[in-house]
Amino acid sequence: MDTVILSRVQFGLSVGAHYIFPTVTLGLTLMIMIFETMYLRKGKEVFKETSIFLIRILALVFVMGVATGLVLSVTIGTNWSSFSRLVGHVFGPALAAEAIFAFFLESVFLGILLFGRSRVSKRMYWVSALLVTVGAHLSGLWILIANSWMQTPAGYVLAPDGTIVIVDFMAAIFNPSLGIRFLHTMMGGWIGGAFLVAAIGAYYHLKGRHIEVSHTLVKYSMMVLLVTCLAMPLVGHLQSVQVANTQPAKLAAFEGLWDTQSNAPLSLFGIPNEGEGYTGLYLGAPGMLSFLVYFDFNAPILGLNAFPARDRPPVFLSFTTYHTMVGIGMMMAGFLLLGAFLAWRKKFWTTRWYLKLLVLIMPLPFVSNEIGWVAAEVGRQPWIVYGVLRTENAASTVVPDWQIMTSLVLLAAVYGFLYLLFLTRLRKIVLEGPKRADAPSAEGGAY
């Protein structure tokens, strides 16, 4: 097989396996921060118990994140060496800043969070929790600076020999899509982490176990979820507008829009047929796409036919992942509104079907985060750096096929093994449940 295809599969697999863990970390650290702050202020033991329980989950998630993330630090060189040669001077510094300014902070203070509660003052412990949280988010910021530059490159000029020369570093860092992408991704992470917390709390309530901790878990995570899930459609909308302005071919693929038109419809359903160039079973809200992007029903939107076939992203995958993500997002907003309504009518804890549903749909935000990332990256194709460098020209040229095949099989097996371990261990932590805060081994870590 083509080495570029193999490398793309391997990269997709690697990032896909990794992406869940750092995003959950964002939400988990946020929740831990809330409970540690409540504990510092009110001194109630239940907040400490709740936090210790979540820190045990964080420890597991973090190890998985480190294990799966290691590959990514080398894969840009092993499989994408032409990319490294051509744009490593833009991409590399962002990753270096991530390691030095963010990941160190997160990893070093995680030691205190997991094992140091009895060794530092209450206030210092709180500061450590804060630094882990800040580190996790800064880490996301630098990674997204690198990723956003690939989506909306800025601050560079193309030299006559085709090399990419950076002329304005600040413009490259604060490239056009960074702000909204950062907000969108962080919120996706908060929702994922908070949803996990809420689902575990609801599970305990349904089983009649750890009631005090259960209600603390659910109450605070649902407040976070209510705000984030209701704000998400707006943030998602703003990101789509950003895509429309900077990556029109991607927007056309997301929408399954083939012909350039004013009064462009917002697609609600469809099955794009790339060979024939149309979208089957199409259901759209007339004019809404033009309106949402430009606040003007008559504004024209570029269709896929406006781009040569070799410059179009894979339409089917872009379309379906984008629509599933939006669908899940809308559903979650509705689900949270319903929860708020139940809480307002004081029926939240007695509505067992709602709590059961909360446990059941727990995977959805994770699915949404994963495929949202797929939509963003596949929609950028055939470019690895949008409009500048094609993915097919970015791969390594000296690696023999058999070696890539070997690494792909090896990594696939390793990821399978890791996920098996992760789920087994997560299940065990949840079944064990929170320990009393005064228990002798009540530290977050495994010892």
Add this chain to the structure above:
Amino acid sequence: MSLDLLQSACFVFVGLFFAAYTVLDGFDLGIGILFPFLGRTPMGKRTLLKALAPVWDGNEVWLLAGVTVLLGAFPAVYATVFSGFYLAVILTIVALMMRAVSFEFWSTEEGPRRLWDMLFTAGSLIPPLLLGIALGNVIEGVPLYLKEYNGTLLTLFRPYPVMVGILGVLVVSIQGASYAAMKTTGELQERARRLRGKLLLVFPIALTVLAVLTYAAVPVHLGGIVAWAGIALAVAAWVSMMVPRVASSDRLVFLASSATIGSLWLVAGGLLFPDLVRATTPEIPEHIPLTVYNSSSPEGTLLFVVAVAAIGLPIVVIYTFFVYRVFKGKVTPIA
């Protein structure tokens, strides 16, 4: 700052991060390598893991920092080495992944402990061996064509690089035994001291063999003042560990062992500079080596990388020092 000064500064920073990684994650890896001999009982093993648990996450970031600074400052080197040494790199990473999970799952008593024992030791042995082999390769020189690697997987396993890998395994093992002796008590501590003593006797032999091989493999004029100073310091650090006053303090031995590692990196840097990936036949124009001058990012990027490293490094050192202080002292054994 002028361009060549920036290029040299980045070379130093890359070396500094890798050296710090070898010193800090070195004792994690060393304890992993010695795990079966040192830990022996479940209680011993548990105590060893307890000594590493709060700090190993942070230690591992030094490798990430070194790799990303290399990418930012010398993208061509990163590209050539990582794609050229492909399977060796992937294997190193998979080993580090296995080490991370076996660490976590050993302590939570999930799954068969013998599997975790095995993965923990293998996952700790492979990275210093292969990283050492990689270092030996770029020092001795590899087949290059138009700045791309032009050898096979087997090309990497020549005597000289393999010997560098073996020395790497040896020094992190010494580092691990030294850390264990410093952090534990009783029988475990005695075992660590005995192992440390034996390994310290092997060290001068391995170093001499490597020195002879280096003399044969690398043109002598390249071993400038820095490399010689490094050798002198490494030998001095080793000798100091034989002095009773140092030998009686586990803490001082650990510091001396760390100094040995730092000195050896000085030797590596001195031997290599200004090259980064040496070529087997550098006289042929298509086969020129990768140097700090012909493989670096443009000036703006280098300035950014140097600024990030120069600002970030002291801050990282300060809070890492703080966290080590929080966890200072012996670990209490757990049954």
